[in-house]
Amino acid sequence: DGGITQSPKYLFRKEGQNVTLSCEQNLNHDAMYWYRQDPGQGLRLIYYSQIVNDFQKGDIAEGYSVSREKKESFPLTVTSAQKNPTAFYLCASSIMAGGPFRETQYFGPGTRLLVL
Amino acid sequence: AQSVSQHNHHVILSEAASLELGCNYSYGGTVNLFWYVQYPGQHLQLLLKYFSGDPLVKGIKGFEAEFIKSKFSFNLRKPSVQWSDTAEYFCAVNANTGRRALTFGSGTRLQVQP
Numbered sequence: 001d002g003g004i005t006q007s008p009k010y011l012f013r014k015e016g017q018n019v020t021l022s023c024e025q026n027l028n029h030d031a032m033y034w035y036r037q038d039p040g041q042g043l044r045l046i047y048y049s050q051i052v053n054d055f056q057k058g059d060i061a062e063g064y065s066v067s068r069e070k071k072e073s074f075p076l077t078v079t080s081a082q083k084n085p086t087a088f089y090l091c092a093s094s095i096m097a098g099g100p101f102r103e104t105q106y107f108g109p110g111t112r113l114l115v116l
Numbered sequence: 117a118q119s120v121s122q123h124n125h126h127v128i129l130s131e132a133a134s135l136e137l138g139c140n141y142s143y144g145g146t147v148n149l150f151w152y153v154q155y156p157g158q159h160l161q162l163l164l165k166y167f168s169g170d171p172l173v174k175g176i177k178g179f180e181a182e183f184i185k186s187k188f189s190f191n192l193r194k195p196s197v198q199w200s201d202t203a204e205y206f207c208a209v210n211a212n213t214g215r216r217a218l219t220f221g222s223g224t225r226l227q228v229q230p
Contacts, residue, residue, distance in 0.1 A: 031216055040125070042206060042220040043160075050216060058217060090160060094216065101148065101212050102167050107160040 023091030122221035139207030
């Protein structure tokens with residue numbers, strides 16, 4: 001069964017706590033992404049990685065960190081520095097097919113993070 | 117930096133009505149364009165995409181979109197909506213700037229009444 005899996009489905013964070021969201025894909029995609037979804041704001045890019053051991057900040061990277069040690073995995077850590085972490089977090093992956101700049105992103109089911 | 121505008125935030129239609137959701141982007145160069153849909157309780161799914169060629173793109177479930185380069189628009193259409201089309205719809209752009217990530221609009225919540 002191929003696809004993108006995210007765990008957990010719901011995550012609760014206490015004040016001052018770091019939490020890590022998991023994202024795994026078995027699609028053999030080279031690029032992976034983390035987006036944050038808030039009501040009425042669409043999706044905003046947190047971090048992305050085009051290749052193992054390399055990643056770039058997106059538009060709202062402050063308070064987040066990532067790693068890309070394996071092609072299949074791109075975990076996101078929400079640190080205590082992120083003051084408003086309550087949101088729906090979506091992981092995506094993509095691969096170029098049919099030529100440069102031709103790629104489609106596919107999304108996982110998401111993790112909803114709530115602050116206690 | 118590119119941006120995407122979806123001017124219709126909440127649309128309410130009756131079944132069998134026609135649908136058009138607006139999407140405008142701000143980038144003067146080459147773009148790839150996408151519409152994604154998020155049904156209640158489900159994850160984001162690709163409806164259709166435009167890379168090049170015929171500006172009228174057909175997607176799943178009877179949806180289509182037209183790329184009008186001169187208007188920087190990529191509006192989504194469906195001739196006759198069903199109750200099952202109730203969902204949130206997102207327009208997204210990938211500009212050929214070397215950054216492979218998408219820029220999303222704020223989304224349009226569509227409610228179809230039976």
